[in-house]
Amino acid sequence: MKRFVIAVAAAVLVFAFGPGAPAFAQSSKPFVAMCTDTNGLGDGSFNDGVWAGLKKAEGEGLASVKVLEAHSMTDYIPNLTGLAEGGSKLVFGVGFLMVEQIQEAAKDEPNTFYAGIDDYFGGNVPRNLIGVSFREQEAGYLAGIVAGEMTKKYYKNSKLLNDKNVIGAVLGMNIPPVERYLAGYIAGARSVDPTVDVRFITVGSFADRAKGKEAALALNDQGADIIIQLAGLSGMGVIDAARERKFFAIGADVDQNAAAPDYVLTSALKGTTMSAYLLIKDLAAGTLKGGENRVFGLKEGAIDIAPFHQFDSIVPAEVKQAVADAKAGIASGKITVPSTLAELGIKQ
């Protein structure tokens, strides 16, 4: 089967590219590729996360990998189909903006698996298509517990905290994955102390760093000492603000500690890395199955909270225990984390 695919891929290449055939289809390992959304690599988020999963698989010798970046929405289909024509066995499309395009690409290239990261396909899913979505609210919940505990009970542990019991969130745009994160975050904080004040601001763009910073500063002015960023590149501004004003930021999607090791308390992890890696692993083992939506959550190991790094000593064992309990509760189904603000009684 594998050999056959490579042969087909090689034939396609010869016809498609003529003499200038690219070098990437020559190894005997399956060739796996990803298409970024318009944010591209370096977003410190989904795109980077998936890419890390690909690199991890490559490091383990499971596959050879390639990334292709998109600059506008019309890039998506040519990128997705082009990679298949280039011999890719499994193509990841990153971001929910590609939902339509990836379905069409899958229809176009039946011999290649397509995985839509952050996509959910309703109805009958083509047999070479996999929807990968996440329960972000569970990651938000864990971060909310940490934030709620620290700001309420352990604010004396760090000069960066205050006694006001206010935490914040900066949103890029008001869209459901962001809303799920936020709902989980609020629910987590309230599980510690129902009277906690959680404030949030939407910046209106996933790429306006200066405004992201300004929103975080505004929240800090109102007493928030821990702020989660749910704003993509604008979220870099939240970390900028934390560095400048000296409060704690919580990263999202991937571990953003490296951006400001002294101020990023932890990060709510969405396992784009893990999910991509798991799918490649299935592919290499020949067990990859298409035609379904896979929702990755805490239970599947795709949702987690990042380590505290140098704050490990500041965060008391009680907090870590609370996180562990929540994890167990969620995994076992004892805790159901709300996924919309409406469930929390917050009007939008």
Place this chain on the structure above:
Amino acid sequence: MSTRSVPVSAYRIVAGILTFVLAVPGTILYLASYFWGAWLLAGACAAYLADRVLELGRPAFFSLVRSALRRSAMPAIGIVAALLLGAAIMLATGYNPLSSYKALFYGGLVRGWSVSVLNATPLLFTGLAVAFAFQGGFFNIGAQGQYFIGVMTATWIGLALKLPGIVEIPLIFVAAAFVGAATNAIPAILKVKTGAHEVVTTMMFAYAISTLSPVFIRAFGGDPSHSMHPYASDTLPEAAWLPTFKSFLPEANYRLHIGIILAIACAVLVRFILRSTSLGFKVRAVGNNPMAAKTQGISIPRITAASLLISGALAAAAGATQVLGLDHRMYQDLGAGYGWNGISIALLARNNPIAIIFTSLLWGLLDSGGRYMAMTTRTPNSIIEIVKSIILFLLLAEMLYQRIGLSLRAAFSRLRRGSDARTGIEKEIGS
């Protein structure tokens, strides 16, 4: 000089019919990647030229051809020079220009031709929108906003009404054009009443519209708790989709829809309006000299408004085409830049609607070829943006050529005359 009317011969009628009969299917076939359609187009060209020869007589015809060649020389030189400059940049930054360009043109013209055409479709409309406003002396920098208004209108009606396509699609276009025109009424009124510059107002409107569009999408995006991909609205019923080329040409790419035909028809229509109608005549008069137009009884506010409204309608039609033809739903604005690109396309075509057909296809193929290039070589496709701006720059900088021409001439004359006199190279331009 040949004003004597040549009696309409049977040959001319035949040539005329032949031109039309060959050109229309030729265009459609070529656009659908049936490249042999080029032969039909060549035939149409031959028939057209024959017709012109018959009409004008040989000497006048050849002088016409000469002047046409002279006029197209500059754009051709500009494009080649821009590509050379782009190559120089690639060389300087360590990329291989030869393989890049090979991939660019193979990708844009052959391999991804259907994508080029898909790219060109909305750009053709927005280019026409910008050009129409330009012709009336107005800079519609916010075509992007009207584009999204068109998208919203099409989505709304498409989702709200369940009519047969033959009724619904025209209805959607009319409604989108109407609402797009209405959107532009505000900047038009502000311009006429307060003098607020349209560059600022239309731009800000575009920002505002794209900021507010999520509110709209949420209203038509089904239940958010079930929707995993909220940036898009619900899908339109298939009855409201534009027919695809595939429905009559089986080999065509299945995404290719007849929007491009509508766009080309629109370009022809715009040319007709501008050239052959009283309104277009007045728009051009106001755009070229508002004072003279005014003293001849043409109402400036009315014409300004009319050109702006038509411009808004065209930009909105771009949005409607994109929804009905390609996306079948509304996506949130990611700064796709149809407005900005529309400006480039109109400028490049010097606001000539027919030329816009070609400039939008050029832009479309540079985009899709650029992606193919990025896919198959290591060259980043942002080089295409650079090449595009150099093309624009070189095609609009007429002075540059006059300068070069003058200094070349001066250099020649110096060579000829030796060094006896310092010939003053003056930066003269005859009036």
Place this chain on the structure above:
Amino acid sequence: MKVSGAVPPVLETRGVTKRFGRIVANHDISIRLEKGEIIALLGENGAGKSTLMNVLFGLYRPSSGSILIDGEEVSFASPREAIAKGLGMVHQHFMLVPTLTVTQNIILGDEPVILGHVLYRAARRRVVELSERYGLHVDPDARLEDLSVGLQQRVEILKALYREARVLILDEPTAVLTPLEVEELFSVLRRLAEGGTSIIIITHKLEEVMSLSSRVYVLRRGELVGERRTSETDAAELANFMVGRDVVLSVERGEAVAAPEPILRLEAVSVRGARGIPALRGLSLGVGPGEILGIAGVEGNGQAELCDLVVGLARPDSGRIVFHGRDISALSLKRRMEAGIGYVPQDRRGSGLVLPFSVEENLALGSCEGPPLCRRGFLDFRALRENALRLMEDYDIRGAGPEVSVSTLSGGNQQKVILAREFSRKPDFLLVAQPTRGLDVGAIEYVYRRILQLKAGGTAILLISMELEEIFALSDRIAVLHGGELAFEAPTSRTNEIEVGEHMIRGRTDRRAS
């Protein structure tokens, strides 16, 4: 290069030629200017006077020939160098920045500075001192746009004096002045000349030459055709030189048909100008069929507003405009056009023509609403072309076919396009403003002939002109506009240029007397 013994002239040109592309604006011109002398450069519009001055002033570079100052050859790369050599120029269109103050305007380009910082107090002192020395009084702190035209010209002269100009060039300095202001200007210039300043005055007005200059050069079509001492010549000879033949413009006017009932009547019309100042005050006049009423007056006395009002570009604040017995004050320009009002605007290229348009399109401008050129909103190209060919034949429009852009036509042919367009609509009333500005004599005669033909056909014509000659050549009756009021009105046969000129200067003498 010095002539032995004699003092070299302050300024001299030798064989100066200036070409623009294929057009030769100046050909082989040699003139000479002595210290303390006032010379005149006489010529019609388009004779190349302004080009020569711009060459002298370093704005243009001569294509060949040389310029000498104090006997030394100079080459100016820019006006800056000309100024440094002591040249000062007062342009016909003032080179003044309206939003700046008098002082700022005067010092601009030569400011007293320390480290880029302008010493305004010192500059102001200098300006006050200068204006007192030469009797050119003007408020140094006034914003320029608030000054009258005469005062603005003073500022221009002060500008040159501030730069210690030894040679002062004035380009058509009297075009915009009232006769009183002209007198003042001349006395200032004479005083300057006595003080050793050399002056060149560029003009096309013979009287000015005779009264002011000691020598005169005459230019025609870019060439120097004569040089005379003023004392040794007379106006007739100079006129002969200027136009290249004996007689100017005595057109057979034909008698006006006496018509009691005017076609167009202004009844006590008042209107405010651009800055809210009354521009027309209770103006009443009427023009009958087959009659030409000439409005004389110095520019800026309400002519522009009168034009706007009559054709419908502006509405009167009070009073009415009656056309064929019907009040049309509230009608739009378009309705008035349809009712039979034609307009030949003063600014041909600015408001008469759409320059990039072809001849046929320009001829259709304003008729693009209905038949015959337009049907159901569509242009009828064949009708357009036929219309153009017919009019081009009728009005002798030469130089191009109907499909060629009017911008390539000569001034005379452009004016003919406008006349053809307006006349062909067979207006009952026609407003003609400055119909011959910038045209050559042949074209002028042609324009006069057409206007008179139209009149003979029964059209009522209101002629607005700053040229008295023109007014007298064409009008059956003459009225004088002064300060927005009708200062004088009389049949042409019962008045003369002196009387009319008097009223142009002084306004209404009857009121003054009372």
Place this chain on the structure above:
Amino acid sequence: MSGFAAVLLAPQLLEATIRLSTPVTFAALAAVVCERSGITNIAMEGIMLVGAFFSAYVGWLTGNPWIGLLGGLVAGAAFSLLFAWATVSLHINHVVAGAIMNILAFGLTRYLMMVCYGRQGTSEAVPLTLDHYRLRVPLLSNIPYLGSAVFNQTPLVYLSLISVAALAWTFARTRFGLSLTASGEHPMALETLGRSVYRVRYQAVLLSGLLCGLAGAFLSIENSNSFTEGMTNGRGFIALAANIAGGWQPVGVFLASLFFGLVDAAQLRAQSIGLIHLPSEIFLVFPYIATIVAVAGLVRKSRPPAAVGKDFNVEGGGD
């Protein structure tokens, strides 16, 4: 808890206003200089972006933000010279040339991201930002309300305030300012007085390039620590509006920029107070609406330089 008014009156709002308006102020001053000299400049967005990129890149290469700032200034100046060449020497329509410059800037910065960093999105962080050189003015910073907002700021914020004063002074009192005004009101007058309009306009565009370079540097290496593609996010166009609303005067333009900054700061804060429950997009659209209202409302009270946007050609004039 605390009411709407309390938040709006807090000194932090003023601080936020100043931070948000600083890049707009720089760019709007650039617009003033350009337009007063007769050049319509809509290329500010692009010049800013180029300035932001090179500030971050040079700052990253050298590790010194001041050298990075210099890099941004040089890049902004060089890019603006291209604009000046196009508009002044080649006589391309100003708005058209500006639009082309913007397209070029977006393409160029994206291309350079790949060339210099090998990726898109966000560049490497500079090791040290200009924020590090925050300066607290000893006594003044103790003034209640104003003190902490105005006198405890970062270098480029101070520089923007100084620039406003310096430019106001320039226009009122200096030879250069007088030449600029003349060049924009009546270029031929300036030319006939021996001062080259081309030269003055080149200088004006160059100065505006430097100001835009500062705006870009503020965004990339003072307010944050790296370059992000498209990080100017329309600020160049807001600056254009501020220029009009501010009546082509440095101080007016500064106030207009502050106003736009205030609207933005206020809407962000208004979102989190929780007094009004509206979709966030309703808040986000306020700055744009404010811009339109300001431009439409104020445009009549002031008038643009008479020759702005018009081509000037010494020998082309003729008749």
